Amino acid sequence: MSSGGFKSKTNQSLLAALNKNSGEKTNGATLAENQSKSYDYGIVETSAERVGSYLAALGETGEKSVYEKEDAKAAVEKELQSFVSNYNIMLRKLKSIGGTVNSAYEKKLKDMIAAKKEEFGKFGISQNVNGTLEFDVKTFRNADVAAAKDFFAGESGMASKLLAQTKQIETHAADQIAALKKSSYALCSNYSRYGSSIYDNGVSGYKYNARG
Numbered sequence: 001m002s003s004g005g006f007k008s009k010t011n012q013s014l015l016a017a018l019n020k021n022s023g024e025k026t027n028g029a030t031l032a033e034n035q036s037k038s039y040d041y042g043i044v045e046t047s048a049e050r051v052g053s054y055l056a057a058l059g060e061t062g063e064k065s066v067y068e069k070e071d072a073k074a075a076v077e078k079e080l081q082s083f084v085s086n087y088n089i090m091l092r093k094l095k096s097i098g099g100t101v102n103s104a105y106e107k108k109l110k111d112m113i114a115a116k117k118e119e120f121g122k123f124g125i126s127q128n129v130n131g132t133l134e135f136d137v138k139t140f141r142n143a144d145v146a147a148a149k150d151f152f153a154g155e156s157g158m159a160s161k162l163l164a165q166t167k168q169i170e171t172h173a174a175d176q177i178a179a180l181k182k183s184s185y186a187l188c189s190n191y192s193r194y195g196s197s198i199y200d201n202g203v204s205g206y207k208y209n210a211r212g
Contacts, residue, residue: 041174055162084133
């Protein structure tokens with residue numbers, strides 16, 4: 001065999017190895033990206049679930065609603081504080097993930113709050129420039145619980161309107177996690193030399209208790 005032919009075969013082998021390594025790196029980068037996005041969407045899903053649970057409580061009008069409890073003001077205050085805290089987590093994470101759909105959800109939430117700025121303000125809730133909320137306990141404690149019930153509770157109340165939007169966000173996040181898992185499974189058709197799929201340490205959502 002001529003030295004030229006040997007060099008040619010060597011170069012081809014080297015090129016094939018480089019291409020193989022390049023493909024593995026690409027798959028690895030994609031898996032890492034999927035894992036990161038899945039984690040973020042897991043936070044969106046769970047914070048949206050939490051927000052929904054607090055909004056459901058604020059929207060309830062029955063005898064067992066927070067408005068009918070012995071210490072109704074304290075009960076409503078707790079729900080509003082929890083709502084604001086988890087709403088901010090959800091909104092910030094939607095913004096950090098980005099994308100057309102997430103940005104649309106983020107804008108919709110901001111617009112819904114802004115449209116009722118004065119009403120929310122009566123109960124100590126204000127909106128920052130970035131869309132996150134602030135809860136002023138002192139303002140709320142000077143407010144009327146009956147007025148809070150009129151604003152938040154019932155089928156046409158503000159809690160119900162926000163809840164419908166929040167459920168859409170929760171479903172969207174769950175769908176994205178499922179899609180990311182499917183994508184990662186496709187990339188992990190081969191098993192590592194340790195006998196476990198790359199996926200085993202890859203994509204998973206981030207979940208915590210619905211109400212903490």
